Amino acid sequence: VTAAPARHNLFQYLDDGELVYHIAPFLRAGLEEHEAVVLVVDRRKLALMQQVLGDLLTQISYIDRDAFYTRPEAALAGYDAQVRRYIRDGAARVRVFGELPLCRTQEQADTWIMYEALLNPAFAHHPVTIVCGLDVREQPESVLEGSWHTHPKMLLGGWSDNDHYHDPAQVVRARTPAPAPVAGLSAVPLEGDLRELRVRLFDQMAAAQVPEVEAYNMLIAVGELLANARTHAGGARELRAGRAGDRFVCEISDHGGGFDDPLAGYLPPGAQNGGGAGLWVARQMTRGLELQTSERGLTARLWV
Amino acid sequence: MYSDIAFAVRPGEHACCRFAHIEDRERLALAFLLDGLRRGHKVLYLCDGSDVESASAKLRASDPAVEPALTRGQLVVRATRDTYVPDGTFDVDRMLEALRDERTRALDEGYTGMSLTGDVGGGVSGAPGAEHLAEYERRIDEEFEGTTQVLLCQYDHSQFDAGTLSDVAAAHRVDVSPELATIGRIGSIAAARVHPSDTLRLAGELDFESAPDVADVLDAHFHGQLRLDLADLSYIDVAGMRALRGRKGQGLTISASSESVRRLVGLLAWDTDPTVELAV
Numbered sequence: 001v002t003a004a005p006a007r008h009n010l011f012q013y014l015d016d017g018e019l020v021y022h023i024a025p026f027l028r029a030g031l032e033e034h035e036a037v038v039l040v041v042d043r044r045k046l047a048l049m050q051q052v053l054g055d056l057l058t059q060i061s062y063i064d065r066d067a068f069y070t071r072p073e074a075a076l077a078g079y080d081a082q083v084r085r086y087i088r089d090g091a092a093r094v095r096v097f098g099e100l101p102l103c104r105t106q107e108q109a110d111t112w113i114m115y116e117a118l119l120n121p122a123f124a125h126h127p128v129t130i131v132c133g134l135d136v137r138e139q140p141e142s143v144l145e146g147s148w149h150t151h152p153k154m155l156l157g158g159w160s161d162n163d164h165y166h167d168p169a170q171v172v173r174a175r176t177p178a179p180a181p182v183a184g185l186s187a188v189p190l191e192g193d194l195r196e197l198r199v200r201l202f203d204q205m206a207a208a209q210v211p212e213v214e215a216y217n218m219l220i221a222v223g224e225l226l227a228n229a230r231t232h233a234g235g236a237r238e239l240r241a242g243r244a245g246d247r248f249v250c251e252i253s254d255h256g257g258g259f260d261d262p263l264a265g266y267l268p269p270g271a272q273n274g275g276g277a278g279l280w281v282a283r284q285m286t287r288g289l290e291l292q293t294s295e296r297g298l299t300a301r302l303w304v
Numbered sequence: 305m306y307s308d309i310a311f312a313v314r315p316g317e318h319a320c321c322r323f324a325h326i327e328d329r330e331r332l333a334l335a336f337l338l339d340g341l342r343r344g345h346k347v348l349y350l351c352d353g354s355d356v357e358s359a360s361a362k363l364r365a366s367d368p369a370v371e372p373a374l375t376r377g378q379l380v381v382r383a384t385r386d387t388y389v390p391d392g393t394f395d396v397d398r399m400l401e402a403l404r405d406e407r408t409r410a411l412d413e414g415y416t417g418m419s420l421t422g423d424v425g426g427g428v429s430g431a432p433g434a435e436h437l438a439e440y441e442r443r444i445d446e447e448f449e450g451t452t453q454v455l456l457c458q459y460d461h462s463q464f465d466a467g468t469l470s471d472v473a474a475a476h477r478v479d480v481s482p483e484l485a486t487i488g489r490i491g492s493i494a495a496a497r498v499h500p501s502d503t504l505r506l507a508g509e510l511d512f513e514s515a516p517d518v519a520d521v522l523d524a525h526f527h528g529q530l531r532l533d534l535a536d537l538s539y540i541d542v543a544g545m546r547a548l549r550g551r552k553g554q555g556l557t558i559s560a561s562s563e564s565v566r567r568l569v570g571l572l573a574w575d576t577d578p579t580v581e582l583a584v
Contacts, residue, residue, distance in 0.1 A: 080573070088576040193513060194511050195509055195511070198509075220541060223512070223541045224542060226512075227541060268573065277542045278541075280571065281541075281571055281572075
C-alpha cells in the first residue's frame with residue numbers, strides 16, 4: 001500500500017495470498033495509529049488473518065459478515081452506531097476492512113451495490129477508512145462491475161482515484177426497483193386524532209395476523225410519513241393498507257409536490273442537515289419504503 | 305400493548321394534583337379511574353360537594369367502562385366530606401385509619417389493590433383540623449408502602465392558600481403540578497414531577513400532535529439540565545423526541561426509557577450525543 005487510502009476504497013483480489021499481503025499490514029497500521037480497527041469477513045478469512053496477525057487480532061473487533069449483513073438499512077444503522085461509539089470512546093479514526101455478503105441473485109447484487117453507493121454519503125461526516133474486499137473467486141460479475149461505480153479509490157499498485165466512480169444517487173436510482181401498484185389495499189379512515197388512527201391500523205394488522213413487533217414498527221413508520229405529509233404537504237390525502245402475500249403494506253398519499261431524492265431516508269441523521277430523520281426512522285422500522293411522485297402528490301409505500 | 309389512557313402515576317405511589325382548570329382535573333381523574341379499573345383495583349372516587357349522583361352521572365358520560373364498574377361495585381363514588389370530615393372536623397389519625405380500612409376491604413373483596421382519589425376541595429379547606437392536611441399527606445407517604453394502592457389527592461387552587469398548597473405538594477413524591485396541566489389536552493399523554501430527584505415523568509404516547517404542548521411546557525417551566533423518566537412512554541416519534549429538548553435544544557438526562565424510546569435514542573444518535581446523558 002503506497003499512497004493513503006480514502007474514506008471508501010475497493011480492493012479486488014484473486015487469492016488468499018493477495019488478501020493477506022495487503023490487508024494484514026493495513027489492519028496493523030490502524031492499530032499502530034491507535035485507531036479503532038474492525039474486520040468484517042467470513043470465518044475462514046478470519047482464520048487466515050489470525051495466522052498472520054496472531055495476538056494482534058484480539059485488538060481488532062470482528063464482525064461475521066454472514067451474520068451481520070441482513071439489509072442495507074440495518075447495516076448502515078449498525079455501522080453508524082458503532083463508529084459513533086468508537087469516536088465517543090476516544091478513537092480518532094475507525095478503520096474497517098469488510099466484505100459484502102455473497103450475492104447469488106441479481107436482486108442481491110443490486111441491493112448490496114446500492115449499499116456500497118450509500119456508504120459514501122452516509123459516512124462522509126465520520127473519520128473512517130473503509131476498505132472493501134472483493135474476492136473475485138466468490139462474487140458474480142455484476143458485483144465486481146458495480147463495485148467500480150461505488151468506491152472513490154481502488155488499489156491498483158497504490159491507492160488510485162477510481163475513474164469509474166459514479167454519483168451515489170445515480171447508482172441508487174438505477175438499482176432501485178420501480179415501485180409497482182399493490183392490489184387489494186383498502187382505505188383506512190384518517191378521521192380523528194393520531195392515536196385513534198394508530199389503534200385502527202393496529203387492529204387491522206392484528207386481524208391480518210401481522211406479528212405485534214412488525215405491527216408496532218409499521219405504526220411508527222406510518223406516523224413519520226403522516227408527520228412529513230402534515231409538515232410539507234398540507235396533510236395526508238389517503239391511507240391504504242392491506243396484506244400483499246406474506247407482507248403487510250401501508251400506502252400514504254399526500255397533496256404535496258412530492259420530491260425526487262433516491263437517497264431519502266437512507267442516511268443517518270448525522271449525515272444530514274437537520275431534516276430527514278422521519279424517513280430514516282421509517283426505513284429502519286420496515287422492510288421497505290418506496291416513494292413515488294405523481295401529478296397527484298407523493299405516495300409512500302411501506303412494507304413489513 | 306395499546307393503552308387507551310395516559311396516566312403518569314404508578315402503583316404504590318401517592319400523587320398530588322393541584323389544578324386550576326376543572327377540565328384538566330376531570331381528565332386526570334378519569335385517567336386515574338380507568339387506570340385503576342384496568343389494574344383490577346377497587347376504585348374509590350371522592351368528589352367535592354355532596355352531589356354524588358351528578359358526579360357519578362358525569363363519570364358515566366365520560367367513558368363506557370364507568371357504568372359497569374359502578375354496577376359491579378368496583379368503582380365507588382362518595383362525597384369527600386363524608387370521608388375526610390364526617391363530623392365536620394379533619395382528623396389525621398381517623399383519616400389514615402379509614403384509608404387502611406378501605407385498602408383492607410378492597411383486598412378482602414378480591415381486588416388487586418385500591419385506587420383512591422379525593423377532591424380535597426371546599427368541603428375540607430375550611431374545616432377545623434384542615435391545617436393538618438400537609439401532616440396527613442406526609443404520613444400517607446410514610447405509612448402506605450407497597451404497590452397495592454394508588455393515591456391521588458386533588459387540590460383545587462382556588463380553595464387553598466399558596467402556603468398550604470406548597471406544603472401539601474412537598475408531602476407527595478409525585479406531583480402533577482399546574483404547569484403540567486396542558487400536557488395531555490391533546491392526545492394520550494400525561495406528565496408528573498417526581499421528587500426528590502426532580503424528574504419529569506412522561507407516560508403514554510408522545511407523537512407529533514401532542515409534541516408542541518410538551519415543548520411549550522418545557523420551554524416555559526424547565527430550565528437547565530432536564531431529568532426525564534420515559535419508562536412509561538409506550539409510543540414516541542421523531543417529533544416527540546425533538547419536543548423533549550424543547551425549542552432550545554436543552555441538555556437532557558434520561559433516567560429511564562421504554563423500548564420505544566430506546567430505539568429512537570439509538571436511531572437519532574442521542575446515545576453518543578454529549579448533551580444527552582443516559583442512565584444505564
